[in-house]
Amino acid sequence: NAGVTQTPKFRVLKTGQSMTLLCAQDMNHEYMYWYRQDPGMGLRLIHYSVGEGTTAKGEVPDGYNVSRLKKQNFLLGLESAAPSQTSVYFCASTKIGYNEKLFFGSGTQLSVL
């Protein structure tokens, strides 16, 4: 059972480039989340989804877009990367009624030069 899988694990971008981070979960969870982790700032919610075809903004959504076309996948897009988006990105998922227990992927380290 793979759980939550994130790809890629590492990526280096130049300012202005675009990319998509993929999150896949095999636990049939309804809820999925994208967080970013920065030193001294903890985990901050970017966007989340409560079901296939639905997305919502979190605390820090600017500069990011998301899509949830399939229940098991949640994509995070950066249309025009900025150095301020250098961070470690984590995807998480959980099932309805267990929102407090999140299952996290192992993260994507993104550097924007």
Place this chain on the structure above:
Amino acid sequence: QQQVKQSPQSLIVQKGGISIINCAYENTAFDYFPWYQQFPGKGPALLIAIRPDVSEKKEGRFTISFNKSAKQFSLHIMDSQPGDSATYFCAASMLFKNTDKLIFGTGTRLQVFP
């Protein structure tokens, strides 16, 4: 009002000692307080959690103490081991727009030396 303040930022403990990490919150709407443990290169994983109707929860060497009137809660790791070396995040959850919203503290890096 939705912040969760965590201290210390880093902690060094000798093997066998007690590790204590503290968190404080302002919003009384929070109704669930989990702690997550994160090892280097891995995502956070739920360690232990408490609801505000109890003052203490213990699971093995890990204990959460909760003080509702002071709006504070803490994680105690008894007989700390080198394998406990990790970053610990407290969090608080509240219902927001029909879904639970989890707010994380800033994290504490724990190092346990033999």
